[in-house]
Amino acid sequence: MSVPVADELIRPDEPRVQAVSRRTTSDRVFRAVVRASGALTLGVMVLIGLFLTIRAWDALRVAGFKFFTTTAWQPELGRFGVLGALVGTLLIAVIALVIAVPVSLCTALFVTEYAPARLRRPLTSFVDVLAAVPSIIYGLWGKYFLQDRVIPLSRWLGTHLGFIPFFQTKDAHERGSYSASTFIAGLVVALMIVPICTAVMREVFSQAPPGEKEGALALGGTKWSVIRTVVLPFGKGGIVGGSMLGLGRALGETIAVTLIISPLFDPRALTHVLHQGGNSIASLIALRFSEANDFGISALMAAGLTLFVITLIVNAFAAVIVARSRSGAATEI
Amino acid sequence: MAVQAPLRSETESETVVEERIRPQGFRTADAFDLLGGAFGSFCLAYLLYERLTPLSGGFGFFVTWYAFFLATTWFLARNRLGELEARDQLARVVVGTVAIGLLIPLTIIVGYTISRGYHALRPQFFTQDLSKVGPLSKSTEGGGSAAIVGSFEMVGIATLLAVPLGIATAIFLNEIGGRLARPLRMIVDAMSAIPSIVAGLFVYAAFILALHQQQTGFAAALALSVLMLPTVARTAEVVLRLVPGGLREASLALGGGEWATVRKVVLPTARTGLLTAVILGIARIVGETAPLILTSLGNTSFNANPFKGKQDALPLFIFRLVRFPQPAQIDRAWAGALALLGLVLVLFIVARLIGGRGPGHIGRIKRLRLARKGLA
Numbered sequence: 262m263s264v265p266v267a268d269e270l271i272r273p274d275e276p277r278v279q280a281v282s283r284r285t286t287s288d289r290v291f292r293a294v295v296r297a298s299g300a301l302t303l304g305v306m307v308l309i310g311l312f313l314t315i316r317a318w319d320a321l322r323v324a325g326f327k328f329f330t331t332t333a334w335q336p337e338l339g340r341f342g343v344l345g346a347l348v349g350t351l352l353i354a355v356i357a358l359v360i361a362v363p364v365s366l367c368t369a370l371f372v373t374e375y376a377p378a379r380l381r382r383p384l385t386s387f388v389d390v391l392a393a394v395p396s397i398i399y400g401l402w403g404k405y406f407l408q409d410r411v412i413p414l415s416r417w418l419g420t421h422l423g424f425i426p427f428f429q430t431k432d433a434h435e436r437g438s439y440s441a442s443t444f445i446a447g448l449v450v451a452l453m454i455v456p457i458c459t460a461v462m463r464e465v466f467s468q469a470p471p472g473e474k475e476g477a478l479a480l481g482g483t484k485w486s487v488i489r490t491v492v493l494p495f496g497k498g499g500i501v502g503g504s505m506l507g508l509g510r511a512l513g514e515t516i517a518v519t520l521i522i523s524p525l526f527d528p529r530a531l532t533h534v535l536h537q538g539g540n541s542i543a544s545l546i547a548l549r550f551s552e553a554n555d556f557g558i559s560a561l562m563a564a565g566l567t568l569f570v571i572t573l574i575v576n577a578f579a580a581v582i583v584a585r586s587r588s589g590a591a592t593e594i
Numbered sequence: 595m596a597v598q599a600p601l602r603s604e605t606e607s608e609t610v611v612e613e614r615i616r617p618q619g620f621r622t623a624d625a626f627d628l629l630g631g632a633f634g635s636f637c638l639a640y641l642l643y644e645r646l647t648p649l650s651g652g653f654g655f656f657v658t659w660y661a662f663f664l665a666t667t668w669f670l671a672r673n674r675l676g677e678l679e680a681r682d683q684l685a686r687v688v689v690g691t692v693a694i695g696l697l698i699p700l701t702i703i704v705g706y707t708i709s710r711g712y713h714a715l716r717p718q719f720f721t722q723d724l725s726k727v728g729p730l731s732k733s734t735e736g737g738g739s740a741a742i743v744g745s746f747e748m749v750g751i752a753t754l755l756a757v758p759l760g761i762a763t764a765i766f767l768n769e770i771g772g773r774l775a776r777p778l779r780m781i782v783d784a785m786s787a788i789p790s791i792v793a794g795l796f797v798y799a800a801f802i803l804a805l806h807q808q809q810t811g812f813a814a815a816l817a818l819s820v821l822m823l824p825t826v827a828r829t830a831e832v833v834l835r836l837v838p839g840g841l842r843e844a845s846l847a848l849g850g851g852e853w854a855t856v857r858k859v860v861l862p863t864a865r866t867g868l869l870t871a872v873i874l875g876i877a878r879i880v881g882e883t884a885p886l887i888l889t890s891l892g893n894t895s896f897n898a899n900p901f902k903g904k905q906d907a908l909p910l911f912i913f914r915l916v917r918f919p920q921p922a923q924i925d926r927a928w929a930g931a932l933a934l935l936g937l938v939l940v941l942f943i944v945a946r947l948i949g950g951r952g953p954g955h956i957g958r959i960k961r962l963r964l965a966r967k968g969l970a
Contacts, residue, residue, distance in 0.1 A: 284851065291853035295770055298762030299778050302827065305820060306781050309792070312799040364692055371693035375686060384693070386946055391700055393942045395881020397909050398707060398931050401916060406706050414653050452699055483682035506787070513789025515884035516913065543791045547887050558798075565795040569788070576787040580780060 310569065317563035319556060328563060332526050334545065336553070336560040343564050345526035349443065349540025350568075352531060353518060354511035356447025357454055361511075362504050364451070365458035372459075373466040374488060385463070392456035400520030403449035408440055408521070411448060415439040415535045430536040441523040443531065443539035449521060450514050454507035461506060461583060465499025466492055502583030509575040513568060515543035524548060542568045627670045628687070635662035664688065704935065711932025714925040719933070723896045723906075724926075738930050740896045741911035744811055747900045748890070748907055749880050751815035752822055757872050759819075760826030764871075767827075768834040769856055779831075786824035793820040794885030802889070811900030814890035814907065818879040826875040833867030834860060866948045873945035877938050883909035908934045 284292070321328060324341060331342020372384050416439055419430040430438055469492045477487045493500075518541045525531060525538030546561050553561055639659040664684060671683035719737035763782065767775050797817040801807055837860050845855040861868070886892070892910040897903050908930055915927035 285853075287853045288851040291851075291856065292770060295762050295766045296774075298759050299766035299774060301759060302763045302785075302823060303774075303778055303781055305823070306785055308800060309788070309796045309820075312796055312804070313792070316795075316799040316803065364696060367689045367692035368696055371689045375689055376693075387697060387700065390939070390942060391696075393877050393938050394700075394703060395883075395909060395934055395938060397881060397883045397912050398703065398935055401912070401928070401931055402703050402706060404916075405710070406702065410653065417654065455696065483678055485682040485685035486678075488685070509787045513787070513792070515789065515791045516909075520913075520916070543789055543884065546791050546795065547884055550888055551891075562795060562799060565792050569792045572787055572789055572792075573784055576784050577780075580783055 310566075313562055313566040313569060316559055317566045318559070320560040320563045323556075324560075324563070329567075332528055334526060334549065334560075336557040341560050343542065343567050345528055345531065346540045346542045346545045346564065347567070348528040349522075349525070349531050350512055350542050352443050352534055353447045353450055353514075353539065353541055354508055356444060356534060357450035357511040358504060358508055360448065360451035361454045361458055361507055362500075365455050365462055365503065365507070366500065368455070368459045369462035369466055370488060370492070372463050373469075374484065374492065388456050388459050391452065396453060396514065396517045397520070399449050399453055400517035403445060403517060403521045407449065408445055411445055412439045415442065415444060419535050427532060427534050429533045438537050439535055441521060441537050441539070443522065443534040446518045446521045446539050446541075447534070449517050450511050453514060453517065454510045457510055458503045458507040461503030462496065462499050465496040465503075465583075469495045498582050498585060502579045505575055505579035505582065509572045509579065512575065513543055513572050514541070515547055519544035519547045623674065624683070627667065627674070627683075631663055631666035631670055635659055635666045638662050660691075704939075707928065707932050707935050710925075710928040712929075714922075714929035715932050719926075719929055736926065738906075738908060738911050738926070738933065741906040741908045741930065742933070743896070743898055744890070744900075744905040745880065745907040745909075747898070748811050748815045748818060748886075748905070749876055751812060751900060752818035752879055753872065753876060755815070756819040756822035756826055756875060760823050760871070760875070761830050761868060763823075763827040764830035764834055765856060765860075767831050769852070769860065782824050782827050785820075786828060788821070788824075789884075790821055790882050791884040791888070793817045794888035796820065797885065798888045808902070809889055809891050809904060810902060811890055811897075811905035811907075814886050814905070815900065817885035817889050818882060821882060821885070822875040822879045825878045826871050829871035829874055830864075830868055833864045833871060836867065837863045869948055870945045873941050873948075877941040877945065880941070881909055881934055881938055883913050886910045887913070908937075 320336065320341070323339065324331070328342050329347075330344055331340060332345035332348075334341050334345065368384075368388060372381055372388075376384055418428050419439065422428045423430065473491045473495075474487050477491050482490070518539070522539035522541070522544065523537060524545070525540055530536070530538065531540060542564050546565055549557065550561060636659055639655060639662050643655050643658050664687065667687050668680050668684045672680035675683070716737075718735070719739075720742060721739055722735070722737040723740040724736045724738075763778070767779055767782075794817050797813055797820070801813050801816055802809060807813060841859050841863060842855055845859045850858065886907050886909060890907060890910065891904045892906050892914050897905050899905075912927045912930040912934065915923045915930070918924065
């Protein structure tokens with residue numbers, strides 16, 4: 262039955278020749294150098310945490326857990342804590358997010374869905390220029406240009422919506438009581454975090470599966486219904502992740518906030534975001550550093566450590582969320 | 595009557611020529627709707643805001659106008675095309691106006707900086723320092739030469755430190771990989787989010803306090819390199835990832851080792867992209883102020899030695915002067931801001947011009963050179 266086969270065709274398999282090459286010296290050196298660089302980069306990050314902790318230790322030992330419940334900042338008197346600055350930081354960041362997320366969402370949708378193809382690159386560049394403008398120029402702009410123009414709005418909100426707890430102000434009709442406020446700082450920071458939020462969202466939206474989009478169109482959907490039913494659900498992870506990356510940036514913003522706000526430590530007064538006065542951990546460090554003694558510096562290190570840990574946690578969450586979204590891990594900023 | 599109605603619509607539908615439906619197309623009628631809506635809502639807002647109610651202020655007027663504009667758009671689209679299309683049109687208009695509106699703050703920032711800064715930005719700004727400037731000097735006396743030189747030195751040193759390390763890290767992540775690569779990529783991501791003031795605190799703790807150093811330009815450069823490193827590493831990694839794997843395999847198949855492959859194939863292919871990474875890194879740090887407050891302190895007189903004594907930098911110069919009460923000092927600060935903004939924008943534009951092409955892109959000049967050699 263079987264076809265006769267020539268003997269030479271059924272000889273047993275020989276082991277395949279495997280190309281094994283020893284690494285040359287230059288390759289070994291190359292690997293070692295590159296590995297060492299990677300390790301050094303890792304090491305810098307570890308060192309940052311380590312040194313901040315060492316220097317903060319003095320202050321943290323004295324203050325104990327009270328460091329997180331005290332609002333005043335008077336290290337010379339032994340009465341200091343990060344609560345006031347922390348509340349201020351969070352308020353600025355929340356205001357920035359409330360404004361920046363819708364704007365970024367619209368910009369990202371416009372670039373990926375609405376804009377004609379030849380406009381996409383220039384638009385992206387324009388958004389990126391916003392990220393390249395130094396933060397001190399944002400600060401100057403916020404202080405000298407934006408503030409005067411926002412105060413009428415603040416006053417209108419304070420006069421007519423003053424019953425909302427956040428919008429309460431003391432002298433609702435005084436122009437002066439609206440300057441240097443958390444709200445203005447939040448506005449400026451919002452503008453500064455729009456580029457990073459937009460970049461993440463744009464990346465995720467552009468990976469929305471074209472098949473599903475075409476399917477939605479073929480079922481008679483309009484552009485908006487395609488966005489609502491395909492693009493937005495698909496990009497949910499990117500929206501959340503991008504917002505959180507923006508949050509991380511907003512928490513750490515220093516100079517723009519320092520230039521705009523006038524420092525205030527009472528958390529109750531801080532929640533009146535339209536009223537004069539605000540605070541943030543980063544601006545606390547920038548303002549108090551030059552006049553601090555050794556113990557004061559240790560206290561500032563403790564504040565810096567708090568900020569460092571918070572931004573790390575926020576960014577780690579953001580990274581996990583972006584990576585887990587359906588679009589895969591290829592999100593580059 | 596009740597029986598006739600469907601009949602009539604049937605006969606009508608036979609005569610109607612079916613219009614081609616294009617889901618993306620922007621028709622002339624849409625443009626007229628938008629223009630008409632904008633004009634009509636402007637008039638309505640003007641009437642309501644300026645004539646009928648005792649309101650005033652540019653911002654409030656603008657908000658009222660925008661609200662009316664959206665409402666008009668919706669009604670127009672509903673009348674002409676129906677409920678579903680109206681919602682689509684409304685979404686299109688909201689998304690479009692917000693995205694285009696984002697250009698407004700950018701234009702204002704650049705325009706305002708120019709208008710405030712150009713009075714004091716004269717040639718002497720680049721040649722004089724502030725050592726002879728008194729409280730009553732005019733804003734055209736004295737300048738930021740100390741700050742400019744300091745900025746260049748700090749950024750130069752930071753670049754020398756951060757670029758090799760950043761590119762080596764990117765090569766590690768992309769070419770060698772292994773178990774360390776994943777955590778390292780996460781760390782680099784986390785590093786890019788370090789608040790700049792924390793980088794300053796770190797250098798103050800680890801370099802100035804621990805090693806008993808002075809506050810110098812070099813200390814500032816260390817802090818800046820901590821901020822620059824992740825930017826360079828991440829951008830460079832993206833660029834290296836774009837180098838086609840086939841090129842690497844070809845090099846390895848020809849007997850090239852890893853080092854030879856990276857040096858002769860991967861890096862040259864990605865050259866323009868790596869240059870972009872470096873320039874973006876520089877643009878990131880040249881305007882950083884917060885770490886310098888802690889590490890280099892600033893200086894009103896000229897100091898070109900980054901290793902000894904306090905040194906000034908452009909952002910510090912601005913930050914210090916803008917808190918003076920004298921208008922002349924504030925004018926000088928704006929001149930500094932204009933110089934800084936110009937520098938950053940030039941860097942950014944250069945980065946865009948050389949970047950943005952794929953790896954291995956052959957430009958016009960290079961093609962000519964190759965043609966002369968008879969290669970292309």
